[in-house]
Structure formats: C-alpha cells, structure tokens
Amino acid sequence: MLHAKAEDAGRTWIEVNPRHTSDGCECCGHAAPENRVSQAEFVCQRCGHKAAADAHAARNILRAGLALHTATAA
Numbered sequence: 001m002l003h004a005k006a007e008d009a010g011r012t013w014i015e016v017n018p019r020h021t022s023d024g025c026e027c028c029g030h031a032a033p034e035n036r037v038s039q040a041e042f043v044c045q046r047c048g049h050k051a052a053a054d055a056h057a058a059r060n061i062l063r064a065g066l067a068l069h070t071a072t073a074a
C-alpha cells in the first residue's frame with residue numbers, strides 16, 4: 001500500500017532492514033541493546049554519543065536507505 005502510493009507520487013521506494021537502526025550508534029557504529037538506556041534515550045556505551053532515541057533511529061534508517069539507493073543507482 002505504501003509502496004504503491006510512493007510510486008504514484010513519483011517517489012523512490014527503498015526498503016531498509018531495521019536491524020540495528022534503534023540500537024546502533026550513528027557516530028561509531030557500535031550496536032548493543034545497552035545503548036538504549038531508556039525507551040526515549042540513546043547513549044552509546046562505546047563513544048558516549050547521546051541522542052533522542054526516535055530521532056537517532058530515524059537518522060540511521062535514512063542513512064541506510066540513502067546508502068542502498070546509491071548502491072542500486074550505480
């Protein structure tokens with residue numbers, strides 16, 4: 001459903017594997033459940049990077065999608 005709507009709107013649809021988008025650090029790549037100190041907060045246990053968990057996960061998903069897009073467009 002979403003896929004068809006995106007194509008109707010002339011958008012590119014990219015499916016992203018959600019693995020480690022919520023517990024992988026956007027700075028150093030360290031992925032661990034302990035990075036999620038609470039539902040709302042991400043704190044990397046390796047580099048100390050702190051972020052709002054939802055926004056952090058969204059940036060990880062965006063980066064993964066853009067990387068896939070670059071890989072498939074080449």
Ligand SMILES: [Zn+2]
Pocket residue numbers: 025026027028029030044045046047048049
């Ligand atoms: Zn980190």
